[in-house]
Amino acid sequence: xxxxxxxxxxxxxxxxxxxxxxxxSLPLHQSQDLGEVVQTTxxxxxxxxxxxxxxxxxxxxxxxxxxxxxxxxxxxxxFQVCSRTIARASAELEKxxxxxxxxxxxxxxxxxAVATHRRVYLPKIDPHALHVVLxxxxxxxxxxxxxxxxxxxxxxxLIVTHHFDMTDCLAPVAAxxxxxxxxxxxxxxxxxxxxxxxxYQLGHLGxxxxxxxxxxxxxxxxxxxxxxxxxxxxTQKYCxxxxxxxxxxxxxxxxxxxxxxxxLVRMVETAVERLTRPPLQKRGGAAQPTENxxxxxxxxxxxxxxxxxxxxDCAMLGAMHRAIAAEGWNSVDLNCxxxxxxxxxxxxxxxxxxxxxxxxxxxxxxxxxGQLPDLxxxxxxxxxxxxxxESEFVKRGNAVGFEKIGQVHSGYRGR
Ligand SMILES: [Zn+2]
Numbered sequence: 001x002x003x004x005x006x007x008x009x010x011x012x013x014x015x016x017x018x019x020x021x022x023x024x025s026l027p028l029h030q031s032q033d034l035g036e037v038v039q040t041t042x043x044x045x046x047x048x049x050x051x052x053x054x055x056x057x058x059x060x061x062x063x064x065x066x067x068x069x070x071x072x073x074x075x076x077x078x079f080q081v082c083s084r085t086i087a088r089a090s091a092e093l094e095k096x097x098x099x100x101x102x103x104x105x106x107x108x109x110x111x112x113a114v115a116t117h118r119r120v121y122l123p124k125i126d127p128h129a130l131h132v133v134l135x136x137x138x139x140x141x142x143x144x145x146x147x148x149x150x151x152x153x154x155x156x157x158l159i160v161t162h163h164f165d166m167t168d169c170l171a172p173v174a175a176x177x178x179x180x181x182x183x184x185x186x187x188x189x190x191x192x193x194x195x196x197x198x199x200y201q202l203g204h205l206g207x208x209x210x211x212x213x214x215x216x217x218x219x220x221x222x223x224x225x226x227x228x229x230x231x232x233x234x235t236q237k238y239c240x241x242x243x244x245x246x247x248x249x250x251x252x253x254x255x256x257x258x259x260x261x262x263x264l265v266r267m268v269e270t271a272v273e274r275l276t277r278p279p280l281q282k283r284g285g286a287a288q289p290t291e292n293x294x295x296x297x298x299x300x301x302x303x304x305x306x307x308x309x310x311x312x313d314c315a316m317l318g319a320m321h322r323a324i325a326a327e328g329w330n331s332v333d334l335n336c337x338x339x340x341x342x343x344x345x346x347x348x349x350x351x352x353x354x355x356x357x358x359x360x361x362x363x364x365x366x367x368x369x370g371q372l373p374d375l376x377x378x379x380x381x382x383x384x385x386x387x388x389x390e391s392e393f394v395k396r397g398n399a400v401g402f403e404k405i406g407q408v409h410s411g412y413r414g415r
Contacts, residue, residue, distance in 0.1 A: 189229025203396025
């Protein structure tokens with residue numbers, strides 16, 4: 001399974017499994033990978049009029065007494081940090097720093113030669129995301145507050161913290177950040193993918209389920225049978241997102257979407273069967289309204305009119321058959337999204353109501369007896385069948401501080 005921080009790389013020799021929630025199993029590449037020494041350059045403090053080009057000189061100082069220089073990403077962004085702070089925040093990152101092979105040229109000295117800093121290379125880590133993490137663990141989380149509306153940065157930060165098994169260090173900002181970026185109506189595929197990764201990593205099961213609900217509702221299949229989100233081209237499949245692949249729940253989500261499609265198809269079949277069935281009982285041999293009388297059970301009827309009884313189910317049956325034919329329902333391509341299919345059902349319902357030509361008192365009678373369920377409810381019910389280890393979510397949610405704040409957003413179904 002792909003390691004996110006090294007998503008473009010082939011698997012490496014030295015891997016160990018970190019403890020991850022059920023359905024999420026990522027190998028964490030160890031220092032042999034991350035500590036790869038790329039190139040050494042002389043270190044100079046920013047602003048020091050020196051003998052080296054400025055490009056190499058810029059060092060972001062997280063701790064001016066820090067003893068390590070992290071050289072991060074292909075951009076080789078440099079951060080001066082404290083090794084003890086690193087050790088407290090992440091055993092994995094500390095181990096990497098400790099095990100990265102020191103070379104004499106990896107020691108750099110500041111201009112007055114009072115301090116020595118060892119360099120540690122993290123060429124495959126996103127420097128912008130790691131910078132956020134370093135600011136937080138060095139005790140300045142309020143510096144991050146202006147960035148808390150940035151969904152994409154949160155996604156990237158969680159890739160880094162997951163990689164170094166240090167997501168709990170985000171506790172000072174996690175709830176606030178999720179609250180400012182979470183969208184319960186998220187629809188577009190890139191945002192859905194990011195939000196699912198974020199909510200999963202932060203251990204908020206309510207938000208995870210709502211995000212998956214939006215996802216299954218709007219997802220179609222491409223000709224290869226792969227899940228495609230709203231607004232995506234056939235090639236922009238969900239399985240191309242390393243984060244979603246890493247969660248290991250795409251198959252379950254795809255199955256869930258399939259179940260919803262089957263449910264919708266069956267709903268139309270059931271409505272037609274119900275209209276076709278003859279009344280089970282008739283009072284006194286004459287046709288009677290179905291809603292009156294304990295001795296009348298007429299499952300074949302769809303009539304919702306309180307008076308002016310007519311056999312509107314017969315008219316509705318004929319009208320529904322015409323609507324089904326007119327809309328080509330029996331040959332519809334089921335690779336479409338549940339949302340699209342549901343709209344078709346709604347359209348056939350309106351057509352059948354119009355074509356049944358019933359009196360005004362029967363304006364509310366429809367092929368479903370007024371009981372066409374809401375699509376969101378159908379999708380919620382289907383998502384509830386996906387098995388999640390709730391205790392694992394609670395543990396992770398607590399680690400980033402959700403137990404203190406309750407629901408992050410009033411619009412989701414909290415755990
Ligand atoms: Zn009626």
